[in-house]
Amino acid sequence: MSHAIDDLAARVEAVESLLVEKGLVDPNVIDEVIEHYEHNVGPLNGAKVVARAWTDPAYRQRLLADATSAVAEFGFGGAEGQMITAVENTQTVHNVVVCTLCSCYPWPVLGLPPRWYKSPEYRSRMVAEPRNALREMGLDLPAVVGIRVWDSSAEARYLVVPERPAGTDDLDAAQLSKLVTRDAMIGVARALPPDAAADG
Amino acid sequence: MGGRSEYFGPIVREPDGKVFHARAEGRVFGISAFVLALLGRNLDAFRFSMEQLPRDIYMASYYRRMLGGCERLLVRAGYLGPDEVDARLEGRQAGAGPRHGSRVRLAVISTLMRSGLRPVLPQWLCAHVLPWVFGASRPPLRGRRFATGDRVRVRDRQAPGHTRQPGYVTGKPGIITAHLGATLFPDARAVGRRARPQHIYTVAFDGNDLWGDAAEAGTEVRVDLYEPYLEAA
Numbered sequence: 001m002s003h004a005i006d007d008l009a010a011r012v013e014a015v016e017s018l019l020v021e022k023g024l025v026d027p028n029v030i031d032e033v034i035e036h037y038e039h040n041v042g043p044l045n046g047a048k049v050v051a052r053a054w055t056d057p058a059y060r061q062r063l064l065a066d067a068t069s070a071v072a073e074f075g076f077g078g079a080e081g082q083m084i085t086a087v088e089n090t091q092t093v094h095n096v097v098v099c100t101l102c103s104c105y106p107w108p109v110l111g112l113p114p115r116w117y118k119s120p121e122y123r124s125r126m127v128a129e130p131r132n133a134l135r136e137m138g139l140d141l142p143a144v145v146g147i148r149v150w151d152s153s154a155e156a157r158y159l160v161v162p163e164r165p166a167g168t169d170d171l172d173a174a175q176l177s178k179l180v181t182r183d184a185m186i187g188v189a190r191a192l193p194p195d196a197a198a199d200g
Numbered sequence: 201m202g203g204r205s206e207y208f209g210p211i212v213r214e215p216d217g218k219v220f221h222a223r224a225e226g227r228v229f230g231i232s233a234f235v236l237a238l239l240g241r242n243l244d245a246f247r248f249s250m251e252q253l254p255r256d257i258y259m260a261s262y263y264r265r266m267l268g269g270c271e272r273l274l275v276r277a278g279y280l281g282p283d284e285v286d287a288r289l290e291g292r293q294a295g296a297g298p299r300h301g302s303r304v305r306l307a308v309i310s311t312l313m314r315s316g317l318r319p320v321l322p323q324w325l326c327a328h329v330l331p332w333v334f335g336a337s338r339p340p341l342r343g344r345r346f347a348t349g350d351r352v353r354v355r356d357r358q359a360p361g362h363t364r365q366p367g368y369v370t371g372k373p374g375i376i377t378a379h380l381g382a383t384l385f386p387d388a389r390a391v392g393r394r395a396r397p398q399h400i401y402t403v404a405f406d407g408n409d410l411w412g413d414a415a416e417a418g419t420e421v422r423v424d425l426y427e428p429y430l431e432a433a
Contacts (some may be wrong), residue, residue, distance in 0.1 A: 008264050009224040016227055016290040023301030024238055029310045030230030036317040037221045069327045077326025079314055082335025100202030100366050115214050118262045120207035128203040131416040137211060146418040153364050154400050154424035155335060157382050
């Protein structure tokens, strides 16, 4: 492999053209895979799951006991969702997820990970100085809140269930789901305040 | 990379929230899905293939690393010649890989891949079939050594090669907080070696035990570790 040519676009085109000529890949299916991960799966899936857990105590119990099955109730599952574990934030424990070895991430509920989640900076710092890293990302936790960092290094993929924001008692699950962001489900942010539900 | 200060630096969020930032990233992702299905290779073998790349390629970017990992697997399987991609880029002729694809196999793989590309899938499929297809959980052949609440220590690395044991927990004491069943063992699976399924445990490490004086107050790290990585403490 030449080190000189590091143009990803040219290189992937060369690889794809070779593989198509050899009958190893179908470019139309590649288009559909891209389309799927751009439009079908993403944090809106996880937001529905969290909003239901906030509004349905029996579902919350099922989610915390076996998130793979609870998420399957919505029809979500597949690659990188073989063993989903939900971890719930409380007033005294804040959960945050990282993968120090690569970039393991619960695709069926969050989609593909953002670039910063895959960065060496996030992966190295979040286990060693989570309080500092979270503060830098805009989440300043009081000292009384313990931080539990989940390094997803094996089979399980973690989904953070953020705390339900105050002042949301009159919102239904559909409205609540608008408050649940990707970053809140990774654990680097809180859920949005209730006025965000009115937008969009 | 956990705790390695040479990588410390600002965590930069991207504003646009795009899934793929360039057409090439999506192409690499789609090609990788095909290559793994085609070769019947598991994620551990794919990760190991990426780990063996020259360091500048490994560190170049996520998708550059993924593409390099695919190329390595295809060369080893005989579908690509060792110099074939570079030759194509430079407009030269080069020895092609000896193997060719089969039309039937491509059609089968394409159909299987397409079948999963839907916004929602049947509940039974998500709960019972897909975890088996994409995961490595298997019935354990032996009972487990540790129980929740046991104190353990992470052993020194037993052998070079692929592992899912993060360097920063090696030698550190922790407490088992959960048992996650058993799966095929990545260290063996990455090189196609047969090994019995291994139990996985979630182990909680106190920040002070990991980082000493540098630890932040009130922090812990939980890591899922395979039984061979652990010894009683």
